[in-house]
Amino acid sequence: MPGSVDVLRRKAILLLRREREVFELRQERRRTEVWLNAFQALSSNLSRAGKGSLLEQWVTAMVDELTFQVAAVHACDAATGKLLLRAGLAQRELAAEVVAPPGLFEKLEETPCGFFARRSSHPNHPLGEALGLGMFHWLLLAGPGTSLLLTAGFVSGTEEFRAVEAQDLPHFLQLGRHLGALLDNARLFAALDREKSELSASNRELRETQEKLVQSSQLLAEVSRRAGMADVATGVLHNVGNALNSINVSVEILAEKLSSLEVSGVRRVGALLAGRGQELQRFLAEDERGPKLGPYLEGLGGHLATERDGMRNEVQSLRRHVEHMKAIVGKQQSHATTFDVAQSCAVSELVEDALTLSEHSLNQLAIQIERDYADVPRVVTDRHKVLQILVNLLSNARQALSGTASDRRKLRLGVEPLAEGRIAIAVRDSGVGISAENRERLFRFGYTTRPDGHGFGLHTSAIAARELGGRLTAHSDGPGTGATFVLELPLELSPSGAGRSSAART
Numbered sequence: 404m405p406g407s408v409d410v411l412r413r414k415a416i417l418l419l420r421r422e423r424e425v426f427e428l429r430q431e432r433r434r435t436e437v438w439l440n441a442f443q444a445l446s447s448n449l450s451r452a453g454k455g456s457l458l459e460q461w462v463t464a465m466v467d468e469l470t471f472q473v474a475a476v477h478a479c480d481a482a483t484g485k486l487l488l489r490a491g492l493a494q495r496e497l498a499a500e501v502v503a504p505p506g507l508f509e510k511l512e513e514t515p516c517g518f519f520a521r522r523s524s525h526p527n528h529p530l531g532e533a534l535g536l537g538m539f540h541w542l543l544l545a546g547p548g549t550s551l552l553l554t555a556g557f558v559s560g561t562e563e564f565r566a567v568e569a570q571d572l573p574h575f576l577q578l579g580r581h582l583g584a585l586l587d588n589a590r591l592f593a594a595l596d597r598e599k600s601e602l603s604a605s606n607r608e609l610r611e612t613q614e615k616l617v618q619s620s621q622l623l624a625e626v627s628r629r630a631g632m633a634d635v636a637t638g639v640l641h642n643v644g645n646a647l648n649s650i651n652v653s654v655e656i657l658a659e660k661l662s663s664l665e666v667s668g669v670r671r672v673g674a675l676l677a678g679r680g681q682e683l684q685r686f687l688a689e690d691e692r693g694p695k696l697g698p699y700l701e702g703l704g705g706h707l708a709t710e711r712d713g714m715r716n717e718v719q720s721l722r723r724h725v726e727h728m729k730a731i732v733g734k735q736q737s738h739a740t741t742f743d744v745a746q747s748c749a750v751s752e753l754v755e756d757a758l759t760l761s762e763h764s765l766n767q768l769a770i771q772i773e774r775d776y777a778d779v780p781r782v783v784t785d786r787h788k789v790l791q792i793l794v795n796l797l798s799n800a801r802q803a804l805s806g807t808a809s810d811r812r813k814l815r816l817g818v819e820p821l822a823e824g825r826i827a828i829a830v831r832d833s834g835v836g837i838s839a840e841n842r843e844r845l846f847r848f849g850y851t852t853r854p855d856g857h858g859f860g861l862h863t864s865a866i867a868a869r870e871l872g873g874r875l876t877a878h879s880d881g882p883g884t885g886a887t888f889v890l891e892l893p894l895e896l897s898p899s900g901a902g903r904s905s906a907a908r909t
């Protein structure tokens with residue numbers, strides 16, 4: 404029997420041990436669960452919490468959940484050797500600043516894995532002494548700025564009743580590092596927020612700048628539209644002015660012819676014959692003036708017929724000028740809505756038409772005109788625009804020739820084919836010529852060397868040439884050698900060539 408009692412005792416002891424083990428395991432599990440809860444409490448909705456509130460939550464978790472007596476977070480000021488309290492919870496008030504013993508930080512950095520003191524082997528730890536702690540865990544979190552020192556434990560003198568458990572150490576370290584990661588996150592989020600607000604500020608600035616840019620581009624568009632309109636108006640006025648000059652000459656010629664018309668002779672003959680009645684036959688036969696009357700009337704009729712023909716020519720010329728002027732104005736009126744009217748024209752006829760439009764002013768200076776028209780295909784172009792250009796060139800040539808001796812005033816008009824479906828019309832004069840320096844400026848708006856000039860003619864002509872898909876160039880070997888202006892035109896006026904913009908520059 405004693406053998407079975409032994410067996411029973413052994414079994415009971417085994418059972419007791421097992422129960423104790425189970426109890427300890429349960430205890431450990433409960434403690435682990437408490438750590439886990441603290442861990443979760445710290446993790447939940449903390450990713451964006453401020454640094455201060457994170458530290459507060461950590462010390463609260465240490466004291467409230469894990470029942471440590473003291474929990475604190477100190478910033479380590481290595482330069483002054485001070486520990487500055489950032490967050491703390493204890494049954495007694497914690498000092499805001501503690502002077503750490505010399506070399507403490509180096510020691511902490513050497514062993515950054517935590518520390519706890521056992522009741523049995525209890526040499527006072529220098530950190531514990533500084534903070535007034537008996538048993539405690541600690542962890543140094545090295546940050547980018549200051550390092551943070553985490554401590555949790557019990558005050559000196561309570562070792563009899565309180566113990567820091569060995570199994571808490573890994574959890575403590577884990578939770579401490581987790582706090583470190585959360586602090587890093589908080590820093591990152593703060594930086595992100597800063598960048599976001601900087602970004603939205605610069606976005607706002609960008610939007611404002613963009614708005615200003617849109618406003619100023621609208622302003623610019625308006626200004627250039629007005630400048631363009633002024634340009635167009637100047638061009639129209641200039642071309643109409645050219646036509647008006649010729650009209651003026653025609654009107655003067657007409658007025659001269661009208662005043663020299665022999666109307667008084669007709670009236671005299673009428674008065675002579677009036678009232679003769681039945682005696683008219685006798686007067687014609689017997690009066691000495693009778694036989695002269697026939698030849699006189701014949702001469703008078705001839706004179707009146709010549710004058711009438713001259714006046715008819717002038718009226719025709721007037722009509723042409725008025726028609727050209729109407730076309731210039733009409734074109735500008737329809738400028739905004741229609742493409743320029745392209746029509747097929749014989750190039751030499753275009754040149755002749757331009758000569759006819761300018762004939763009076765050229766005749767006044769007795770200029771010799773030579774023609775050299777090569778056989779070129781017809782061009783499809785805007786006839787009136789070409790005429791405007793040529794009339795401008797002829798008017799300039801006339802002015803250049805007015806400064807040369809009357810026997811040396813020559814104007815040569817040429818037409819020749821060019822490569823790639825283009826032709827050239829050349830207006831060459833033997834006038835005053837152009838210096839190399841001035842040749843550069845010829846096409847500039849407002850450039851003139853004449854006292855009554857405006858500097859519009861060549862500028863508007865060059866733009867018109869461009870709009871026709873061609874170009875206008877000037878050549879001269881220098882002062883006194885005359886000048887040649889060449890208008891190049893494509894055989895076909897493409898819709899894009901018939902550009903409507905008056906803002907083109909040469």
Ligand SMILES: Nc1ncnc2c1ncn2[C@@H]1O[C@H](COP(=O)(O)OP(=O)(O)OP(=O)(O)O)[C@@H](O)[C@H]1O
Nearest residue numbers: 799800803836851852853856857858859860861886
């Ligand atoms: N055939 C030419 N020979 C020499 N100089 C010329 C000739 N054609 C033009 N120029 C020079 O170019 C300048 C500009 O000519 P442009 O036709 O643009 O203006 P303008 O004739 O002076 O005045 P307007 O605007 O009344 O025509 C002239 O003042 C003149 O100095």
Ligand SMILES: [Mg+2]
Nearest residue numbers: 798799860861
């Ligand atoms: Mg001119």
